[in-house]
Amino acid sequence: MSDSRAVQPFSFSDIEFADNAEPRCACLLILDNSGSMAGARLEQLNAGVRQFREELMADPLAQKRVEVGVISFGPVKVVTEFTTADQWNPVTLEAESDTPMGSAIEKALDMIERRKSDYRKGGVSMYRPWMILITDGSPTDSVHSASLLIREGEAAKKFAFFAIGVDGANMDALKNIAAPERGPMRLDGHKFREFFMWLSASMKSVSQSSTSAATLGLPSTTGWAQL
Amino acid sequence: MFVSDGAGSATHSAFGSNIACETALAEFSEWLVMRNSSEGPTAEEIKPWLSAVILTIKDEASNRGLTMRDLACTFVGAIVTPLWSCYLQVGDGGIVIEHESHFRVVHWPDGGEYANQTHFMTDPNALDRLMFKVEVERPISIGLFSDGVQFVSLDYAKREPVAGFFRTLTKALRSSEGDGIEEFIERLHGLLNSDVINQRTDDDKTLVLCVRDAC
Numbered sequence: 001m002s003d004s005r006a007v008q009p010f011s012f013s014d015i016e017f018a019d020n021a022e023p024r025c026a027c028l029l030i031l032d033n034s035g036s037m038a039g040a041r042l043e044q045l046n047a048g049v050r051q052f053r054e055e056l057m058a059d060p061l062a063q064k065r066v067e068v069g070v071i072s073f074g075p076v077k078v079v080t081e082f083t084t085a086d087q088w089n090p091v092t093l094e095a096e097s098d099t100p101m102g103s104a105i106e107k108a109l110d111m112i113e114r115r116k117s118d119y120r121k122g123g124v125s126m127y128r129p130w131m132i133l134i135t136d137g138s139p140t141d142s143v144h145s146a147s148l149l150i151r152e153g154e155a156a157k158k159f160a161f162f163a164i165g166v167d168g169a170n171m172d173a174l175k176n177i178a179a180p181e182r183g184p185m186r187l188d189g190h191k192f193r194e195f196f197m198w199l200s201a202s203m204k205s206v207s208q209s210s211t212s213a214a215t216l217g218l219p220s221t222t223g224w225a226q227l
Numbered sequence: 228m229f230v231s232d233g234a235g236s237a238t239h240s241a242f243g244s245n246i247a248c249e250t251a252l253a254e255f256s257e258w259l260v261m262r263n264s265s266e267g268p269t270a271e272e273i274k275p276w277l278s279a280v281i282l283t284i285k286d287e288a289s290n291r292g293l294t295m296r297d298l299a300c301t302f303v304g305a306i307v308t309p310l311w312s313c314y315l316q317v318g319d320g321g322i323v324i325e326h327e328s329h330f331r332v333v334h335w336p337d338g339g340e341y342a343n344q345t346h347f348m349t350d351p352n353a354l355d356r357l358m359f360k361v362e363v364e365r366p367i368s369i370g371l372f373s374d375g376v377q378f379v380s381l382d383y384a385k386r387e388p389v390a391g392f393f394r395t396l397t398k399a400l401r402s403s404e405g406d407g408i409e410e411f412i413e414r415l416h417g418l419l420n421s422d423v424i425n426q427r428t429d430d431d432k433t434l435v436l437c438v439r440d441a442c
Contacts, residue, residue, distance in 0.1 A: 012395055012396070012399060012414065014391070014395050015391065015392060015395040015396070016389050016390075016391025016392055016395070017379045017380070017389065017392060017423070017427065018378065018379055018380060018382050018383070018389045018392070019382075020378060020381075020382065020383045020384070020427075021383070021384075023342035122384060123382075123383035123384035123385070123386065124383070124384075125338075125341075125342040125383070126340075126341060126342060127341050127342050127343060128340075128341050157340075206343075209342075209343040
């Protein structure tokens with residue numbers, strides 16, 4: 001489209017802007033698919049995870065900024081490497097073996113550190129990553145190391161770690177792993193859908209926050225947490 | 228020239244940022260009068276200016292029954308003389324200077340690890356995070372800006388300014404000498420408020436631009 005007028009002296013028509021990557025928020029799900037999760041528990045968990053993806057897809061900013069990774073245990077498997085919702089096809093988990101919670105958490109910590117390193121190398125801004133552990137049991141391996149790393153990491157604000165106990169989960173074990181100021185929570189029945197709605201709302205909140213925003217307020221957990 | 232960006236989460240940060248700029252200006256002016264200004268200041272010489280900024284903010288907070296955090300602000304400053312230029316910064320935002328058609332960011336913004344945080348003048352040990360440089364070359368143009376402009380004008384992967392951003396604006400500023408300056412300011416205001424920028428950032432946007440004739 002040609003313009004026959006002379007270009008204004010202070011025309012900004014040839015201005016360029018940076019094409020910086022969207023800031024990323026890593027969200028790592030560490031999901032118990034041990035034998036005891038078989039049946040309704042795992043069905044509801046799988047359904048909740050799929051819903052989580054749909055909710056992220058429904059929000060244009062969260063879709064671009066939230067990166068989801070999935071680890072299942074036991075055995076410990078990286079089911080999904082970090083990916084944005086549009087590239088993520090949630091894998092349906094089947095009930096498998098035991099509950100090596102310690103190893104699963106250590107694997108998760110490693111994944112988070114590597115992702116942060118990727119962001120730094122690529123000049124990609126990031127939000128503090130979240131780790132979500134969901135279990136119905138007791139650890140079948142040592143969690144001593146995992147516990148130290150979680151508490152140290154939380155104190156240094158390297159990530160935010162949430163532990164969710166389902167049905168007969170060993171809440172004392174989870175209390176020993178989680179940071180004191182972010183104690184484990186018990187899922188009310190099988191309200192996985194409600195939990196993942198809370199998680200997607202929280203992720204939307206984080207991924208929209210900027211330095212000019214007021215203190216980050218997360219949605220209430222009353223929809224899914226047992227008091 | 229000084230730019231100070233009040234923290235959005237701090238209730239009275241506008242006071243903090245105002246004090247930061249005025250105090251720094253007063254301190255520097257006094258230094259200039261008292262010292263031989265053929266050489267730029269050292270880091271040790273400017274630290275008292277910044278301590279004065281911090282103390283003044285502390286007093287203001289105290290008078291209002293507030294904490295330092297309530298007046299949190301970043302700080303970016305540049306002083307350009309014929310013989311030397313000095314560039315100082317605590318937190319994010321930035322300074323881009325031009326020499327012989329090449330644009331360079333003086334200090335990479337120190338925004339902290341996460342996208343929704345930064346370092347402030349009001350933090351404990353803020354002066355440990357001071358970035359400071361004195362150069363003898365005088366730039367032919369200089370831009371100071373807050374973090375809202377940083378995301379659209381700096382290439383984060385390459386850690387460089389986007390030349391096409393600064394070149395367009397400095398060229399336009401040069402052509403607007405005299406009567407044109409009002410219209411330039413209006414146009415710049417319009418640009419910073421435009422969709423094309425607001426789609427990329429929702430932070431406050433402050434930009435100070437200065438050009439001189441190249442010798």
